[in-house]
Amino acid sequence: MKALYALSSHMLRLLDPERAHGLTIEALQWGLGPHAPESRDPRLAVKLFGLDFPNPIGLAAGFDKNGDVPDAMLKAGFGFAEVGTTTPRPQEGNPRPRIFRLPAHEAVINRLGFNNKGHDAMLARLKRRQGRGGIVGVNLGANKDSEDRAADYVKGIETFEGLASYFTINISSPNTPGLRALQSRAALEDLITRVLSARKSAVPVLLKIAPDLIEEELADIAGVCLQTGIDGIIVSNTTIARDGLVSGAHADETGGLSGKPLFAPSTAVLRRMRELTEGKLPLVGVGGVSSGRDAYAKIRAGASLVQLYTAMTFQGPGLVQEIACELSALLKADGFASVAEAVGADVPLRRS
Numbered sequence: 001m002k003a004l005y006a007l008s009s010h011m012l013r014l015l016d017p018e019r020a021h022g023l024t025i026e027a028l029q030w031g032l033g034p035h036a037p038e039s040r041d042p043r044l045a046v047k048l049f050g051l052d053f054p055n056p057i058g059l060a061a062g063f064d065k066n067g068d069v070p071d072a073m074l075k076a077g078f079g080f081a082e083v084g085t086t087t088p089r090p091q092e093g094n095p096r097p098r099i100f101r102l103p104a105h106e107a108v109i110n111r112l113g114f115n116n117k118g119h120d121a122m123l124a125r126l127k128r129r130q131g132r133g134g135i136v137g138v139n140l141g142a143n144k145d146s147e148d149r150a151a152d153y154v155k156g157i158e159t160f161e162g163l164a165s166y167f168t169i170n171i172s173s174p175n176t177p178g179l180r181a182l183q184s185r186a187a188l189e190d191l192i193t194r195v196l197s198a199r200k201s202a203v204p205v206l207l208k209i210a211p212d213l214i215e216e217e218l219a220d221i222a223g224v225c226l227q228t229g230i231d232g233i234i235v236s237n238t239t240i241a242r243d244g245l246v247s248g249a250h251a252d253e254t255g256g257l258s259g260k261p262l263f264a265p266s267t268a269v270l271r272r273m274r275e276l277t278e279g280k281l282p283l284v285g286v287g288g289v290s291s292g293r294d295a296y297a298k299i300r301a302g303a304s305l306v307q308l309y310t311a312m313t314f315q316g317p318g319l320v321q322e323i324a325c326e327l328s329a330l331l332k333a334d335g336f337a338s339v340a341e342a343v344g345a346d347v348p349l350r351r352s
């Protein structure tokens with residue numbers, strides 16, 4: 001079976017990336033994805049936000065923009081799946097081509113621009129899976145032409161509360177002009193306050209940030225997050241930087257870069273966020289994770305949970321099981337009885 005998935009991943013890589021992605025979603029809808037044996041590894045179990053994660057490896061947003069296949073991804077072994085980004089009204093996104101593979105770097109550049117079928121379509125899908133269990137987060141965005149972007153996030157909370165295990169406020173996509181300005185202090189304070197007061201329950205709300213922020217911006221975000229009482233921070237979205245890429249073969253395309261080259265910069269921001277929040281806020285580490293060792297490094301840098309997307313497009317959906325297995329072995333080798341024990345092991349906090 002593993003060989004079959006490797007072969008199909010290889011064949012999909014010969015197709016245009018967006019076409020390959022569409023076919024993958026269809027195959028998963030047909031039940032053709034991998035089936036991981038249910039993990040009962042106590043070392044990998046994480047209790048956080050009042051939720052029980054069977055393992056800390058989650059599917060990052062953008063793979064399942066419309067909520068078509070969260071259960072297939074949970075079945076493949078992910079400890080949780082994040083659907084979206086969803087915007088109130090459907091959106092076409094940018095003209096194609098808008099996803100580019102950089103195989104030499106095991107990286108992708110995308111400038112999709114929040115293409116999605118809108119809240120109504122996502123709502124119908126989430127209602128259909130209601131009662132199935134499993135942790136499914138909903139990643140919220142704003143329409144490109146929205147006059148009050150904060151109101152779009154509020155709408156997301158109002159629409160999906162009761163169906164989402166948690167929410168992610170995504171203000172860090174580089175492909176919606178002006179969106180990342182919501183990361184600045186005053187805008188962020190207003191946004192988070194409005195979003196949190198729209199919530200009727202204790203559903204966790206996380207903020208997803210960019211890796212391209214300077215120290216002052218990171219300090220502002222940490223301050224606002226601590227002060228408003230948001231539940232956690234996802235570090236990070238794709239980067240607009242192109243450091244270390246050999247030019248040519250799509251390296252100069254506009255958009256957000258993900259995959260291996262993002263690992264170091266996103267982990268550095270994660271580490272800094274742990275310091276700035278003094279370990280008081282749970283962090284989710286995303287960016288360039290392609291092995292158990294990478295996931296472990298994110299955890300040691302401060303992540304309580306980890307997510308991935310790009311590596312799966314190169315290595316196939318069986319990757320998550322391999323990562324979970326390797327992570328468990330690494331924790332054991334270092335004498336950690338749980339993921340929680342290893343969180344931030346590389347980032348000692350100053351005692352005040």
Ligand SMILES: Cc1cc2nc3c(=O)[nH]c(=O)nc-3n(C[C@H](O)[C@H](O)[C@H](O)COP(=O)(O)O)c2cc1C
Nearest residue numbers: 060061062085110236237258259287288308309310
């Ligand atoms: C094709 C593509 C589409 C994405 N779409 C979204 C999105 O809609 N919302 C979001 O928050 N992040 C989106 N992301 C970012 C990922 O969730 C993740 O933060 C980033 O890719 C880094 O992780 P990775 O290196 O494991 O892919 C997208 C990434 C890719 C490659």
